[in-house]
Every structure is written in C-alpha cells, then in structure tokens.
Amino acid sequence: MPENTQDKSIKKVCVIGAGTMGAGIAAQIANAGVPVLLLDIVPKDGDNRNAIAEGAVKKMLKADPAPFMGKRPAKLVETGNIEDDLDKVAECDWVVEAIIERLDIKQNLYAKLEEVRKDGTAVSSNTSTIPLEQLTDGRSDAFKRDFLITHFFNPPRYMRLIELVAGPKTDKATLEMVREFVDRKLGKTPVDAEDSPGFIANRIGTFWIQQAVNSAFDMGLTVEEADEIGGRPMGVPKTGIFGLIDLIGIDLMPHLMESLTSTLPEDDWYQKIARKETLIEGMIESGYTGRKGKGGFYTLEKGEGGQRTKMAKDLKSGEYRAAARPGIVQGSAKKDLKALISQKGKVGDYAWAILGPTLSYAASIVPEATATVVGVDDAMKLGYNWKSGPFEMIDKIGVAHLVERLEADDLPVPEILRKADGRSFYRVENGKRQYLGTDGEYHDVERPDGVLLLEDIKLSAEPIIANGSAALWDVGDGVVALEFTGKANALDEQVMKLIQKAIPLVKKDYKALVVYNEGSNFSVGANLGLAMFAMNIAAWSEVEKLVKGGQDAYKALKYAPFPVVSAPAGMTVGGGCEICLNSDAIQAHAETYIGLVETGVGIVPGWGGCGEMLSRWIDNPRHPNGPMPAVSKCFEIISTATVAKSATEAKEYGFLRRDDGVTMNRDRLLYEAKQRALAMADGYEAPEKPEYRLPGPSGKAALELAVESFHRQGKATDHDLTVAGELATILTGGDTDITEVLSEADLLKLERESFMRLVRNPKSQARVEHMLETNKPLRN
C-alpha cells in the first residue's frame, strides 16, 4: 500500500453528533481557532432542519463552565444536518463521530462517510464502549487506514486526557496527524490505548467507584465518612467518591456498568464486583440523579432565611440529614498513603478496601489496555483528576508492602507487581525520569518535541538563585525562568528582591527571561496575610515600601535590557496579573484566568496595573479615541474586578495584547514562551516610556456619576463608592488637566497614594480580613 503523501495537517473538522460530547469537542476545536462543522440528525418535527446542532451551540453559549473560550470561537462553528450537509465532509481533514453508542447506527454513518470523504481525511469515533474492530467491519481498506478511536473526556474543554486507539490497519500518518492536532491545537495529552473494553481511564475509574460504593455500603459508612477517606488523603478530587458521582450524574452509573459488564470477559474482576444498590436505583427513578437532578448523595437545602444547608443522604434510611464533617482522618494518614491504609479501624479498613483492589486491578491491565505504566498514570491523572496515578501511588506505598497486603488478603497480585520485585515503578537516573517497563527494565519517560517542563529540569539542576518566595532557573538556550515558589505563588518582598537580583545576572550571562511556574495557579497576587499583619500594627511605612518595592521591581523588569515574557496559566490575578502586564509579551495558556481584582479587597492595583491597562486601551485601534474611552473601559474592567475566563477573553479585555500568544497545551507553555523570548532577543531594545494625556477631575466626575447610578441600582455598595473613587482618581490622572502630559512615574505615584489611603480605611481592612478568613469578598 502506498503511504499517503497528501499534506497531513488538519485545517477544518467535522463533528457528527451534537450531544454533550460532540458539541463540547466542536467547541474546543473552535477554541483552537479551527473552523468546525457540527452536524446532527434532522429533528422529527419543526421546520428548522438544523435545529439540533443549532440548539446545542446556543445551549453551550449559556453553559457554565463554558465550553467556549469566548464569543469569537462560537462563530467558527457552522451547524447543519447529516441529510443535507454530509457532502461538506469533503472539505474536512478530520471527522469526529460522537453519535449514539449503537453499532448499527455508527456503521451506517461510516458507510455514508465513505462515499463523501476525501482519501486521507481521518475519521475517528468518540466511542467509549465499542471495539474498533467492530466499528470498521465492512468498510474498505482505505477507510480502515484513516480510522481510529479518539476518546475525549467530559467536559472536553477542561479534561486534558484523550485516549487514542489505532487499529491494525490504521495508517501511521493519519494517527500522527490526529495526535499532533489534539496535542498542539486542542491542548490534550494523547495516551495510546489498546482496543480493549473501557480503554484505560474508564476501566479503572469504574472499578474504583464501584469498589468504593460497595465498600461504603458493606462497611456501613456514611457518605461523608467515605468521601473524607476516599477523597483528599488519596489525592483524588476533594469531592470524594459520592460527591464525584453526584457531579457526573448518578444515572450514568448503570450505563457504565452495563457497557463494561457486556464487553469485559466473564472472568474479569470487575464482573464480580458489579452490583446495583436498591437505594441508588430508587434515587435514579425518582429523579435524584445528582447535581443536574433534584439532588444526589448531597444536596443543598434552602432555609427560610435563604441560607443554604448542605444535606447528605443516609445510606441506611435513604433520608437526607444535615451533612457532617466527620474529621476522622487524622495525623499522618492525611498525607501518607501507607499510613492511611495501615490505620486500625474504619479509616484504614475503608482506605484499603478501595486502594488494595483498585491498585491491583490497575496493575493488571498493563499491557492489555496500554503498553506502559506511564499510560495508566497519565490516564488517571488527566482523565479523573487524580493527583498521582495508580503506579505512583504504588510507589508511595511501596511495591513490596502492597504485594504483602494483597497476598495476606488473598487478592490477585498481577504479573507486573511480581516483575517489579520490590523495585519502584519510577526512578530518576542521570537527571531523567524513568519507568519500569513490562520487560522488567527501566526506560526514560519521553517528552514529545516542544514539551519543556520545569519539573524535568529540577530533576538534575539547582536554581541559579533562590529564596523563600521565588527561584531563577536556567531553562536552556540562554533563557532563564523566574518561578514563584511561595504558598499559592503569593507575591511578597522576597519575590521583588529576587527580581532585582536577577536582572544584572540575566544581563550578564543570558539572553531573556520568562516568568513561569507549574503551580495550578500562576499567582493569586500579593501575600494578603503579610499585608494584613502590617495593617494591624499600623506599619504604614512598611506597607508603602512593599508597594514601592513592587513597582520598582516590575518596572525594572519592564525596562531591563533583555526581553521578558510572562507565561501565565490558571488564576493570574492582582500582582500576578500586573507582572504579566509589565512584560514585553505574554504567552498564556488557553486556560488562563487573568484579572485585576484588587477592588474586591478594598484596594486598587498598586504595581503598575492601572497605567499598563490604560496603555493597552489607549493603543487599541478598535476603541474610540479621546480622553475618556480608554479611561472608562479600564475603569469598568478594574472597578468590577473582572477576571477573564480564558486567554481568548483576556484579549477582549485587553489584559493580553492582540499579538500576545496563546498555548493550548499546558505542557508546551514554557517551551513556547521561551521561543517567543528568544525571537525578541536579537537587537532587543527596552520599550519607550509611555506618556498619558488624561481628563483629570472632569473625567473623574463622569466616572463617579456612573458609580452613583450603580449604587442606586444596588449594584455597588457604600464602600465601593470610596474604592471606585480612588480608582477613578488614578485612571483620570488625579489633578491633571487635558492640556498636560503625565509620565508613567506620575501614574505610579497616584497608584501609591490611593493605595495608601485605602489600606488605612477600616472598611478596606475589613475586606482584606474577610477574604483571608473566608476566601470570599466582603460586600461592605
């Protein structure tokens, strides 16, 4: 067979099936800036033949969490139906089938696709249950060469896992084309799976949930106890098991069970544990299907005063009662898996009842479901949000200890555990992470081209400089990375000191600096606890020093003689946002939630955020000119503590400039930020200092009129008037006049002055204190 020699890249995609998965996949493709055709069947009634696909898009525009990253991507989705529009598949390079899980209907569709698709167009199924071999039965060899399974996880925008299953005839070029696209464009981490039932994540996940539910019923635990033991201490999402079932839908459980029991061999361990609980069946029948239904194992009950009480289902009586906080997991069991399963009593017993069988089962599916332990671990971490994969957990417990416990309980000890022979599944050798293969040898964990992780660099290197809050790393090719290392990546004096120390070092020995870290949040801003402490003892000069120190450090970075690129991902607010704004460029992960949220705690941006936002809006050619439009826009964004819900949206708000970069795959962020910085390094010149012509008190009067109106509408509180007034003072240039020009330093001074007035205000202090205590803003 000749290899396909066409241009192997995906420029347009067709998704067939506009259900939750299909529509969500289409949205993520559009989020990547790629046009997508979304088709579904023609509805039985009504005149609009595209009603189903159109309805799905409309629904997604309102959904929360949002499948779309902004309004623009939604425009890239073209809707249609499979009767009138299937021939448009000829324009597409990839067709994703996400229709009902019925073999005959899928086969029927593939027969039609065979007629219309061009050779080389990949066709993949999002099936979670039907073997590839059956799907392609009856199709031509050409079709089989281009066919594979791409199994996404729900919701497709947010879950990073995608399982790829290739058949014996699948063309390597087609597989690689799809792999490249889902990795770079959709930001997913592809894990190769074999054509076996449930693939990897759902096979283990379903077993795990079943085992946890069974054991809770058998051992007479409450759902709160089960979730306290089975949640955080095991590094699985804090919802625990029952909370997780509520989230995914209780009614989905029988379907998952059904699909696995019908496809797994009879002697598979799952067949033995699959069982239905009368109580749960009753809940489904009466509409208690979890968060999307009337309630689940947990529910929120509204009291008379409107306050909500968390209720939990009693597994014995079936009644709801106020949810308890058992507090039964204590001491080392909270963090140490081995300690957890070794405890006497129900904590240890339940933990072992879940983990023993689940880890054993997970170990038993290598290589049947996937070739390596890395595949299993990646699947569970990215598909089920586990902190550690099963084999990483096994390493924590110790292979020998686990085998001992399994044997003692007469539970199966899979071959791979025997082969490990007491060795860990992972080790670090010569600065490289290695895993134990099924051949009993260690192999390097390979990263795809263009993936660069600080986590990997740290295996063999020490930071260039570091202190308690930040570190500077050599990430190769003359680029350094500035990493925040404090709790929640909070910013403090230490960070600013490290920045000042780094600048001469980089100038001397390196070409560029990237601000980057691998926390789940880039930074949630200044360390409020420290600020509160200073406020409490009225150490005003210390507070002012902190503000000035931050301004000086950020501006020193901005005007340093080398390019600075910030690479945010996750929450990037307050001072975290401001360091980005002060950079030469931003390379943001698509899932970056950036904003200036200072007003929520009764203060204003103090590290140059106001001036930088003004510059962005004044320079925006799409925004009207004149002294007020940029000022009004910045005021609107900052006074309402707006946080963009994606990097795409961040561009709409001006936190990112139009030419700033967006990286879809989290693992590629550092590499792409580094490339961006290097591209600017040759002949780099620091930016010119901006000048501002601002409206002064007249502009402030206009903004205050607007805020007063919001106040009357009940949308702004009393103290909001004060805080917004200070913000208005900064953004309109204080006492300036339209005939005068202000410098960056003038604006920084205004920021400092307003900041200092506000921190002295007891109502702002109350906001800070409330945020520290409850993590929620105080509306005073």
Next chain:
Amino acid sequence: MSDVVIAGYVRSPFHPAHRGALAKVRPDDLAANTVKGLIERSGVNAEDIEDLLLGCAFPEGEQGFNLARLVVLLADLPLSIGGMTMNRFCGSSMSAVHYAAGQIACGAGEVFIAAGVESMSRVPMTGFNPMPNPELAKRSAAYVGMGDTAENVARKYELSREAQEAFALTSQQKAGEAVKKGVFKDEIVPVTLPDGTVIDTDGTPRPDTTAEGLAGLKLSFDENGTVTAGTASPLTDGCAAVLVCSADYAAKNGLKVMAKVKSMAISGCAPEIMGIGPVEASKKALKRAGITMDDIDVVELNEAFSSQSLACIGDLGIPEGKINLDGGAIAIGHPLGATGARIVGKAASLLQREGKKHALVTQCIGGGQGIATILEAA
C-alpha cells in the same frame, strides 16, 4: 407676514439600538435617505429650500462636524441649501421646527427642512467623552441620568409601578394596532442595506407585551424604585423630517398642507425632575395660542418614561382618548434628536386623519427643559 405650515412628514424605520436592523447604518446616511424621501413625497422644489436644520443630541463621531451640511451633500441636494446642526437633546428637532417657523415669520426664508437623527448604536448616549464640570456635578443634578429622573418623578407624583406598566402596555397596544392597520407605511421611508435588504417597518414595537411580562422585569435604575426597561423608551436608531414653509409658498406651489403652526414655547425646570418639562412649556404654548386644554383634540406627548408621561398628563389634565393615538415612544422608540420632528409630523397627520382642529405636541428634555408646539388644522 404669512402663516407657517407643515407640508410634509416622513421618518425612517425605528429600530432598537445595537441589536436592531439599523445598527450598522451611519446616521448621516440614514438622514440623507430620509431627507431625500421627504423631498420626493412632499413634491417640494429642492432649489427653493433655504436651510436644512438637523437635530442631534450627541453630535460627535459619525454625528460630528456639521452633520446638517454633510447630509445636504450626501443627499445630493442643491449646493444652495444651507445646513445647521441643532442640539437641545431630545428637543433638538422640535427646536428645528421652531427655528424654521421663526425664520419664515421674520422673512428670512420660505421653505425649510426640520429634521433630526440619532444613532444610539453608533454614538453612545453621553457621547464618547463625557467630561462634566466637576463643580457643577457636585452642586446640581445637571448631569443626572435620565432613568434617575424618571424615578424621581415617580416618587414625587406617587406613581406606582402598576400604573406605569398599565400606561406602557396601552402604548404597546396602540402601536401594535397602528402597525396592523398599516398606518406607519405612509410615514416610513425604507432603508436599503448594503446587502440589498430593504428595511421598511419598525423593529421597536413589542405588540406581544403583557401585564405579566412587564411585572416580571427587573428594576433598571434604582433597587428601591419602580421604573423598568418596560416603562422606559428604548434606545433607538432613527431619523424624522418635516417640511416647514410659509402658507403662501405652499399654496403657490401646490403643496399639501397638513397643519399650521399656531404657537411654540420653551421652559426650564429642575434637572432632577426633567420629565415634567412639558407641563410649563405646554401651558405657555396654550396661552400664546389663546386656547385652553379643552380646545385640544390631539396630543403627541413624547413618552420618555411612563412615569413622566403620567405626571404630565395629570398636571395638564389631558383626557385619555386624546393622547398618542398610534402609540408613543415606549413602543415606537426614542432616537433622541429625531423625536421632535416625528411627533410634530405625527400630530399634523393625525389632525388630518381624525379631522380635528388643535394638536398639542410636547416633550421633556434632559437637563430640565420642556418644549411644546400647538398645531391647528390647515
């Protein structure tokens, strides 16, 4: 000195700002199209027109420069015609009528176009660069939001939310009825969009409005207030124009006279209750015309808000069956600069249609003013 008459009235379709069919139409183009329509339909000889007076409440951006003169050029009218953009906020184009009448009365011309336009999609209310005098903002309500004035009037006159909604519902029903009967067809000059779509009907009226629907709306301006989007006129894109000339000219040139301008008045009031502006202005105009409210058969009162409309109706003692026969701004819309010309033209055409004698046309004006015109059947 000759009588001043209204001898033509047209308007563009009215569409809600931002989401309506005219959002992408430049206001100067919209005005040129409407003015051309007026000349065609009235049959006036364009060479005879002295001046184009164009009302506009936010004359900046695409409504900037001297919009009136630009519209003369855009519409390919004779170069001899002048152009003056006039601003009295919502009263702008009624002021244009008054100015034309004054010029005719003092012999400074025979034929004028008094028009008004506002694209509230393309130039925001308050303009792009609101820069109030901080001192004045502190000591007076000079810059107060219009919604807040509606709340103030509702409070002062103790107008319940229900009463305001009943008034709004009636306006919607009257407009709905008028649309059904096709009465707006005669006044609307269609707009052709670049893609060839012809817009020849209003996008503003909501004939399906119900009392329940209105009662369910959120408060728009004050969390403890009574005014909602349902009892306020919508932000609107639109244009209106009337032909104002001397009675002699109309007779000589065979123009169809709709009504005679009997009297005119302006008055000021407190900015925070600008909605009651029509009360004093109407009283002055009535006095100047030498008639009383009892002599008035038809009233066009601009419905900026239900609350101010109800307050004015009460204070002036306007009987129910006489007001806004084809619905008011709550249903039809209120493109600020264009409204005055619309209601003057509307009142003139109603006098003809209903075979009545006197009409009162009046509106409130942001900043605290009222304006009124009395028309008499020709």
